[in-house]
Amino acid sequence: MSDVTTTDLYEVTMAMSYLREGMTAPATFSLFVRDLPPERGFLVAAGLESALDHLSGFRVGPSDVETFASALHRPPQDLEALLGLQFTGRVRAVPEGRVVFAGEPLLEVTAPLPQAQLVETYVLDLLSHQTTIASKAARCVLAAAGHPVVDFSLRRTHGPQAGFQAARLGALAGFAGTSNVAAATGLGIPAVGTMAHSYVEAFPSEDEAFRAFARSHPGPLTLLVDTYDTERGVRVAADVLRDLGRGPGCAVRLDSGDLADLAARARSILDAAGLPGVRIVASGGLDEYAVDDLVRSGAPIDTYAVGTRVGVSADAPYLDSAYKMVEYDGRPVMKLSSAKVTAPGPKQVYRRPGCTDVIALADERPPSSAVALLTTVMEDGRRTGGSSTLDECRARCAADLGALPAAARRIRAPLAPRAAASARLNALTARVRHSIEEQLAPHRTVPA
Template identity: 80%
Template sequence: MSGATTVDLYEVTMAMAYLREGMTAPATFSLFVRELPPDRGFLVSAGLESALDFLSGFRVGPEDVDDFAAALHRPRSDLEPLLGLELTGQVRAVPEGRVVLAGEPLLELTAPLPQAQLVETYLLNRLSHQTAIASKSARCVLAAAGHPVVDFSLRRTHGPEAGFEAARLGAMVGFAGTSNVAAARAEGLTAVGTMAHSFVEAFGAEEEAFRAFARSHPGPVTFLVDTYDTETGVRTAARVLRDLDLGSGSAIRLDSGDLGSLAVMARGILDAAGLPDVRIVASGGLDEYAVAELVRSGAPIDTYAVGTRVGVSADAPFLDSAYKLVEYDGRPVMKLSSAKVTAPGPKQIFRRPGYPDVVGLRDERPPPDGQPLLATVMRDGQRTGERPALDEARAWFTADLAELPQDARRITDPTAPRAVFSEQLTALADRVRHRIEEEVLAPGGVRAADESGPRRPGPR
């Protein structure tokens, strides 16, 4: 099935109307997050690369027209004006890995109006989901305070593709590895894994299971020690590791219970057995809140394995994102709905040391200490350069995070910086608002009275 049908139906109905009315002039849409979720002091831009892959191959084919006609219960001939439609426009976007704030455009697309409308759903899906996961993962790295974090999320993410994205995005913000073999191979990540409780249960006793595992994997190994009784499991693991001289680089994994106190107990047993180099890995429902508490308590845990709660961003599983028309045929437009007012015109974000960012117009000069974030990544429907390496996104994240105020980095009750509008953007918004009030909202206004005037699409 073509990606062109991965679309909300109303995008199709609007595109049909635009084509019928001859409204194919360039339109600029801005994709942004209105407000950050609770307990978020920042977001990490993500999803751009897969969005560009989609856009560069976007084309409405014969099968898509058939599907659109069937969905609308209309003759195929009614939908044929969409046949062959492909993206020919420009994309400016914040590179993956960069810290972003509420109200800042992650992406702006300029293309003939029907084209720009049809790709809305896919772009929102990609950037919203991946930005949410990347931001959650980044908070885990902050909470771990230098301890390695690894991804165990694949088995409970919302589909295998989402699991792949979680592994990639975790690596982008500093995870040390992933259990996802496909993602590790495709993205050049470190694959990590231990054993399941079923492996231990399949044998007659824990020691038999540990020795069998070591025979197949000569080292280093990680033994799961809490299938039955955790203290007994740690002692058994210590005995096997010492007997087989597998201490260096090996580990035990704690997966349930009071992980802090169990880690203290386990560390004592391992050290007493002469195994100070054996690491302790903790897993089992962890996210940044649990990791932060374990680190704060001084628990002797070396590596944190995070899974379900991070792979689905359990406490903030969605973003209040939007894709809004900001200019059509050279005319700036804006939405005035209560609590959902948008800013008109194509934009630029200017990053200043220590924040706050300035959101200005696309072509205005940056402030003296500001650097533009939005870069042209697609022109004439094709990428402007090679797909960036994951290391490049990781470098952007590291640099932006270092400049982020400490209050925004807090795991609980963070204070997010607020971007400010430039004087030029503020002035444009005032002019557009005034024009709408005079021409559209005023009783008997020009547009209300002149039904023969040009039709003006506004944002949803």
């Protein structure tokens, strides 16, 4: 059994039916977010690299067929048509790290219909989750206004894999480090961390705890000072650091209470002790809203450690994302369901200065001074180039965040740009809608 079986059952039943009916012509599916979550002025596209890894290795094997058969309560021979099916299609996508808005395709898949259908769930899951977390992390970076932000989310994310992704996506958005050792070493991200309250509690006093920690760690120290009384803890830490000559590069960490007030007191104590180079790290339930408040208050905090609320995007934990067919066998198609209407045809997104984006048909010429966001990243089931490095993704993110209108960058009450549809896309949408409505007309119930 492989990741192929990590899918919704109806993907399997539809793929089987398509194969039985001989419906294997190319289909194009578009993955997009219908509407941004509340308090979001933008999204950061993420998850593409994981999706391409999945598609590159997608192949239905014997154990997968047995798993599908078991779920359907049917003999494996009934599903033999799926055996050996692999992804041979084309993918056009927005590179990871780029800023996107509602309605814009993050990715389009064109492949034989059974293939394009069967990969839906896994690909949609990867892009939806990672775009959610990357967008939350990017807002933290904006809120911090140049102060370093680090990831402390691993122990509260929805599983270890999600924790690894959160560390990577934080780094993509501009975080300075992570507490996640596996992610730090695997991705080349700086590993950061301090100590737990239990460490301090294990010793008879804070003084003994801090000195013992210093004996084990010759490099810069970060001492957790709020196990008992925060102000007293800062004084003890200052005495230890001064006695050991360990001030420059070291830090104290505040994890609870009125962080703005405590940071001001801690700064005063450290400066009075002749330790102006000792930094203040703040943590404890922080997200972009709390960071924004602290920065605006002028709190002398040097580094912000964000965890739970960012690792799960607590205020907006999901996206209203969709993976919808827009063309089959050369025929543009669309959905007319109330509040869920889709636009037909393969598309391109053209970005003009000021993020005045235009969603156009894929073969349209770009407007003046516009650049295309979707690029071809896979042909015939194989990547068209190498994987994007984390540094490349981070650079794209930083550039796009810098180009956002000020109103979209706001942490509270942001105003998100909304892409416009091109004239050709509007015309195609009207024609396809009219055609569908004409087909439906004879079947509509006539009121008595």
